[in-house]
Amino acid sequence: MNILKKIYNSDLYTLIIVILALFSLFAPLIDRQDLYIDVIFIVDLLLSTLIFIKYFDNKSYNEYFKHHIFDMISCIPIQFLSIFKTFRLVRLVRISRLFKLSRTTNLSRKITISNLFKFDTFKELFIYLTIYLIASAYIFREIEHVSILNSVYWVVTTITTVGYGDITPTHDVTKILAMFLMVIGVAVMGYVNGVIISAVMGQYKN
Numbered sequence: 001m002n003i004l005k006k007i008y009n010s011d012l013y014t015l016i017i018v019i020l021a022l023f024s025l026f027a028p029l030i031d032r033q034d035l036y037i038d039v040i041f042i043v044d045l046l047l048s049t050l051i052f053i054k055y056f057d058n059k060s061y062n063e064y065f066k067h068h069i070f071d072m073i074s075c076i077p078i079q080f081l082s083i084f085k086t087f088r089l090v091r092l093v094r095i096s097r098l099f100k101l102s103r104t105t106n107l108s109r110k111i112t113i114s115n116l117f118k119f120d121t122f123k124e125l126f127i128y129l130t131i132y133l134i135a136s137a138y139i140f141r142e143i144e145h146v147s148i149l150n151s152v153y154w155v156v157t158t159i160t161t162v163g164y165g166d167i168t169p170t171h172d173v174t175k176i177l178a179m180f181l182m183v184i185g186v187a188v189m190g191y192v193n194g195v196i197i198s199a200v201m202g203q204y205k206n
Helices: 002-008 011-026 031-055 061-074 085-104 119-144 148-159 172-205
Strands: none
Touching (some): 002 031, 011 119, 031 061, 085 119, 119 148
16 A cells, blocks of 8 residues: 555656646547546546545545545546537546646645745645646637637737737637736736745845
8 A cells, every 4th residue: 555655646646647637638539538537537536545544544524525526526427428518618627637736845834925935835826827727728729619729829828918919719708717817917927026036035145
């Protein structure tokens, strides 16, 4: 069991799961290939459950769902729901696998004002921002029916507030998405500047 725990917590294993999640979102897969990924995700869920039972002192249902809710959601067999146009965005549940990247950070406490500009906090927030941007690109592609490259290009130009205007949202949902991206873009730039200033001031203090 110790070996399985080391494998599960390794960066390589996490990277493989994340790549599979992204691949299943954006690659043109047939139902059988999608089902194989479901099986891998289910095995991953079983592995994490065994580790939880073996090593967690508090084995309450609340703690289990707290640690595994995203893993369970991502195991939904979405290839069988995609026949209905309404459920196309259900595939977005696969993005939850990217939360595994948070294991690569050393942030062991909640994000507060005192640790907001520390490097580990920056890494944690960067992971959340990456998940949000990938989800935004996927939603824009699905609703506006553009290519993956164009959806990523639109997200980048929007969040950086460049906005060339060559690709624009036409649906109400994507217009709302654009507004959130612009606001978040301004906040991110301010935060990054704060991290840089904090790092520079830390050098002088030392």
